Amino acid sequence: MTDYDVLRVFCGPGGGYGNELGVVRDGSVIPERGDRQAMAAKLGFSETVFVDDPERGVIDIYTPTLRLPFAGYPCVGAAWLLDVPELVTPAGVVGARLDGEFSWIEARAEWVPPRTLRQYATAAEVEALDVPPPGEWIYAWAWEDEAGGRVRARGFPGRGDGIEEDEATGAAALLLTDRLGRALNITQGAGSQILTAPQPGGWVEVGGRVFLER
Structure with a gap:
């Protein structure tokens, strides 16, 4: 199995709860979309992120059944993990910042x-x-x-x-x-x-x- 991290995103004030997110930090080990989809299905998280360029913040997001151009909690989790000023998704460039205990993204409803x-x-x-x-x-x-x-x-x-x-x-x-x-x-x-x-x-x-x- 390819190495991956598991984050909990949107945790409560005491650090509990949150949604589990799988993150493959080295997306180059699984370059094909079909293989990424299969891994996301096997892991079974609501969403799994593949990092294609950690310095530029280029990411690719999958649910167990489909690829998403943008998703909120995977971007918040990836922004925290990569500590970059922006993330590049198929939907567009997502602003990112860390502020104390909170990780923030800036995106568009469309x-x-x-x-x-x-x-x-x-x-x-x-x-x-x-x-x-x-x-x-x-x-x-x-x-x-x-x-x-x-x-x-x-x-x-x-x-x-x-x-x-x-x-x-x-x-x-x-x-x-x-x-x-x-x-x-x-x-x-x-x-x-x-x-x-x-x-x-x-x-x-x-x-x-x-x-x-x-």
Whole structure:
């Protein structure tokens, strides 16, 4: 098996939770897309990143079943691991920075694959949801504190690839921030934390804590 790291991205304040991310630091060892897809399927993480140029931040992102031009939590994790000012993805150049305990990226909503943002009346309703059948990608959310920008969310990819629920989803958080036009403090899944902030010119910053698991 090719060497890879496992990060947890968007961890909670105590360092727990977060979404596991596989990162192959030397993408040259698996140059073919088909082989990368097969490895991503075998690893079984929500997403796996192949680093094609660590100095320039060139990365390639896969779910267990498809290649993604852009994805939020893989970019946040890669930005932390590579410590570069930008990442180069097929969708475009992603700004990157580290600020204390948080790793941040800056990206655009139009880079995000389709998501259904479904608002509920209360956080308790979101927490009580059952996993929906495969179909559309659903980001279920509700205000915990609208004045304070605090949101409760859960992400259901609906792909039928064994990932029934995403513990933390930066791309969907980016879409929600773009739609609402305000900074958000999102608790997703079992306890992951995602911070966001709209920026001038249609950009959105997404940030969170990253830890090296193994």
